[in-house]
Amino acid sequence: MYDFVVLGEWLEFAVRWTHVITAIAWIGSSFYFIALDLGLFPSTDRRAGVHGEAWQVHGGGFYFIQKYMVAPARMPDELTWFKWESYSTWLTGFAMLILVYYVGAEFYLVDPEVLDIPTWQAILISLGSLIFGWFAYDLICKSRFGDDNRRLMVALYIILVGLAWAYTQVFSGRAAFLHLGALTATIMSGNVFMTIIPNQKIVTADLIAQRTPDPKFGKIAKQRSTHNNYLTLPVIFLMLSNHYPLAFATEYNWIIASIVFLMGVTIRHYFNSVHARKGNPHWTWAATVILFLVIVWLSAIGAPRAAETEAAELKGAALRYASADGFEEVTWIVQGRCSMCHAAEPVWDGLYWPPKGVVLETAEQIAKEARRITVQAGLSHAMPPANLSYMEPAEREAIVAWFRAANG
Incomplete structure (x- = not known):
């Protein structure tokens, strides 16, 4: 058993390392393409289907990039798919959930001071919440309510606030934050696996069959990609929070988690605006600082709970x-x-x-x-x-x- 503990520590380290590597790859490519998409200039030669283009310089070389609004007239011989970064990040993250919170459920998942339930029940609630969360989100997006993206994102935020409260009523504070992050990451990876990539494959198949692709598939994928853009930073915060009890082990932890999502919106709004050349909204940084100071204040008046451990x-x-x-x-x-x-x-x-x-x-x-x-x-x-x-x-x-x- 002792040797297995040592092996387990290194296994957890290896999985965590892999998770960080794949997350960097996913987030990096995601942020790059968001910035690229927002910063495109109208095509200079107005070739059919070319929505925008950009010149970029990096690593001593120059790059000329063009984006087709629907698809090019014919399929290129080589096509790079950006999907494995997302899949690998989710799979390694779920492996971490198993190694830390399921194997160590008695210590890290269940807090009798919050809800005294058997570990197997806590694990089932954990799995069920991730599965239910994805399908509920997907159905809302596909409904008529989801046609208005601004209205949809406000509703999703309200739902996330409710989930933040619900998780803190079931799990330990540490596990509640982790699960809120895991659910958000599941939505993000689900967007890639269940919507964005399948839609791109439909367009690709139409091109191969010499059919005109339906632009609705690109529109749907764009909506989900936008959601991922605004959810990325809160997920990173929630995943790092397990090292900082002032965030998760306080009386107002669910409010802190809710504010974190707002901070993600203000920060991304600044960069999205700059990349789209729509001004330099410095007010977003002032708003972010104010939100952060509110979090600091809530953590101080809430005080970490010793009962957490x-x-x-x-x-x-x-x-x-x-x-x-x-x-x-x-x-x-x-x-x-x-x-x-x-x-x-x-x-x-x-x-x-x-x-x-x-x-x-x-x-x-x-x-x-x-x-x-x-x-x-x-x-x-x-x-x-x-x-x-x-x-x-x-x-x-x-x-x-x-x-x-x-x-x-």
Whole structure:
């Protein structure tokens, strides 16, 4: 079991690394094409079907790019499809959801202080919300209501606010933010997989068959691409938020998540306006700063909840760690070396809340954080940072020995 824990940590690292790489590729290409599309000039030679064109310079070379509003008169011999970046990002993200929040559901997904439910129920709710969220969004977009894109986006925002509240009533704050981001990312990838690429394939098939493509397919794909454009930045924030308890472990966490979506709109509006040469709306940055300061204020008056990392009772894996040989010694070690910072009210100068929301004051809390304690302070010397509390090598060995004893 001990060896599997080490392997699991590296597997999680590898998947996370891959997820970041693919996300960079997807977001980078997405932002590039949005900027390109908005910045096109009318075609100088007015060739049939050419909607716009642009000259660009990069890496010592010059590029001449043309966009056809529907499609070119004939299919080119080579055609690059931008889809695998999206698919790979979603697949690796879902793998991370399994490795962290499903495998570690007792610690990261379920918070008895929020809703005391079995882990299997929490996992089913998680999966169900992602599936239901996509199909509900897709149906709204395809309805007559979705014909007005501005009206549609206002309605979608209201729905996202409702989902932010709902997730915080079911999962831990950390998991609630992660799931809101995962649902948004599912919508974005679903747009690519279920709408944008299929529509482009229909147009391609028409060209090959020498039929005139229907422009409605491009219009629909454009709508979904616009949604993805405005959702990207909030998703990044929500995915990074699990490292910052002031965002997720506060009383007003669902309001904070809701405001993040507005910040994504203001930031993207600025860049979209500049790329489309429609002015330089500096007010968007002022609005973004104000929204961010509101988030800071909400996090301060909400205060991180220590209950975020503590269950009402020991159960499952935590009970196993609490009854393993060496637990009493480890409890003394952790309380002596770690709890001055990892406390509901830290006594270390400059700290006003427990780092990462992890509280290690009681035996129950220590048992629940067994894996992280072992990885951070036993297998590595990451904690205490710079060994400020002078944890001895023998104490680190005791932590590892206790973890091994608990896992056979």
